Amino acid sequence: MAVEKGRESLRVVMAGHVDHGKTSLVGRLLADTLSLPKGKLEQVKAFCERNARPFEYAFLIDALKDEQSQGITIDVARIFFKTTARDYLLLDAPGHVEFLKSMVSGAAHASAALLVVDAEEGVRENTQRHGTMLSMLGIRHVAVVVNKMDRVSFREDRFLAISEEISAFLRRLGLEPASVIPISAREGSNITARSELLPWYDGPTVLEALDRFPAEPPLEKLPLRLPVQDVYRFTALGDQRRIIAGTIASGILRLGDEVVFYPSGKSSRVATIEGFPKPPVGAARAGAAVGFTLREQVYVRRGELAVKRGQTPPQTSSRLRASVFWLGKAPLEPGRDYVLKLGTARVPARVESVQRVIDTSTLRVLEGRGRVERHEAAECVLAMSAAIAFDRAEDNVLTGRFVIVDGTEIRGGGLVLESLPDAGSRQRERVILRNIKWQKGLVPREQREARFAQKAALVMVSGRDDGLRKAAARALEEELYRQGRLVYFLGIGSLLYGVGADIRGTAENHEEDFRRFSEVAHILMDSGMILVSTAAELSQADWDIVCNAVEPDRAVAVWVGQKGGREESTNLKPDLLVCAQDKAGVVAQVVALLRAKGILSA
């Protein structure tokens, strides 16, 4: 079981209907290639004898008590095994429909599959479901194994009938089976060696079919995609480096590369690619879990996607069309809140529309059903609460697939078919361009902020009581100034007749006013400043404009007084709801929040 250095390895998932003999095939493969630990076969045989059960090769794998009593594999087992050509990790997925979600887990780690069909029973419901799932999960290499040929007297006509049926089915899914192999796991026919019992078959054995699967594709040839996992500054441990950490999904990261982070569009050059305990390196490739520092500091966070300037940029939107499969007991449907996780991005999402639903066993298309039930697949439009960066799955599957969390559980997954325009598209494009063209000075923002023991932020005070809201905002500025902070009261009214002079008196200038306000705020925040502003009954749409332009985690919305009343002004989700009756109470609560958020320190 030793692995030689530099050997190829491949992950292969076992799929098929319950009782069609996937686990027996795996057991037989291990036994016939002498991949079992010494004594294991004897131990399991002795166990069967003690319990008066006929020995089956599946028992080798189904090592758990539960499974042997129920006679089905509960979960995906990982089995290592090797041929002269390469190493394999076999994922033995369960066949029972209740455990389909585990199959998905197993299949999702694999790049090739063996689909097992019973020669006697033929193609069954789960054979089709698993086939559909394999296609939806982007597994392109499938070999079909027709098992239990001993039960049909090794008849060629029976094999050909099944072979034709399953091949036609897979072709409809866009999958061409690499081979269809008649075998008997029980008799050991056509597993590692050709069988005299099947003289009419001249194709590969199972072992040969495995070795013929192409190696996993070279991801480093694709454009650079590096989802930011985190930004580390272990200052408490005496380390001043600011390291951006993440695993390279595709492409190559090199020293000196200009990297652009999406969706923000911020850019900088790679100063070092860090190593421990080894010294920094010059380049890192797809699959590497790296950490790098930047020449000019830009403020990025988990969820952004680092790409290389000059290479194809990713899509950026809060709306996308996707092919989705669903495993939850409760259906996937519009009107409910989910969370979408793509790469390292994590964002609240809703189903905007369900375009068509596919019954995974019959592949029948159900139009106009409006929801996706358990074990169904569908084309949906998803709307997220903020824009994220991604690719179409056909361009880069690693950044083109996502999972959907319902409550606390992952209940489904999907592949991105296309990016759709959203309300913020135009503004976001401008912001990305602005960030790409941004001119940096020599004093990093972080140093400016450190001087005042603060982080740049925008505090927007809103509410229905005009007097209290305005007084509280001004009192907050005064209090922060008294504390020695770099702070400024930026009234929206201060901008209307100067910065906004050219659009005064034109129709529909409200959004543009907010956009210009946000851009001015952005410049001042880049100087390390805390801004205090106020707006009457701020709507979420207006606040979204602000959050698209400045760093959203530095934008703090405060609502003063009772919420409720008119719908348009109450859809704002503020960071803080203050019920205090006087300005001092408001200021105290806002200062506490700013401390909790790390905007104020010391």
Place this chain on the structure above:
Amino acid sequence: MDHLERLENRSIHLLREAYSCIPNLAMLWSIGKDSTALLHLARKAFFGHVPFPLIHIDTNYKIPEMTAYRDRLALEWKLTMIVGRNDAALAQKRTFPDGAVDRITCCRLLKTQALKDVLSGQGLRLKLNHSTGGYEPDPSREPYTGVIAGIRADEEGSRSKERYFSPRDTESRWDLGDQPPEFWDQYKTDFAPGTHVRIHPLLDWREVDVWEYIDREAVPTVSLYYDQGEGRRYRSLGCHPCTSPVESTARTPKEIVAELRTGKFKDIAERSGRAQDLEDRGTLEELRRDGYM
């Protein structure tokens, strides 16, 4: 990228996911080769730092070299070191070496119970004081919501069914029939209050991979793994009453790799020297369902 590099990168990715997504994270360090390799991976993942505490469950029956080695590395690498122990069971002598209970019950009390108590904050937590080198009660009672453990899928049957992010209920129990799906590098990182998650970055590693890695990266390991001239060494480390050395003259990680690949241990299971595994088929799985590592 070769096989070991692939394993290494994947493990680092998992460690970083855990650190970014799970509040109140800790890592189990049994002093054995697997969790020590994992500790090395953590130092790589965080560029020389280990930004979460390490927990060692002391059964009082650990081989003495293990504790000495633990404290030496903890001081040298500036680790936040927490030790948990079931003092009640030890005081009442409810242990296998005292002849009061069987091996399995002893494991349950000294390891599983001690671990549950240190995780929940209800039991003894001793923290290493780096200026004195001694252990003091840790004032923090905050429960840990994520625990990184160095188990491998190839160790035995029940571990091959594990997830990278494996949820445990409020009683630390493992519900094997209802595990979350894990795909596309996305893991369960949302939890109901009171539950916690076990993170298993070494799941895809095999025994020989660990030794090759220890050799390649020069990871310091406790001397018990190597023959000191008596023709015996430990292949798997546990409590001395239940762990026996194996006959072997391997003195270095390289010699152990050779032994595992082509030598006498080529086809012999690693935990064959662990007595508690042999008492009943399925024992370890039962212990694990109950919260054992």
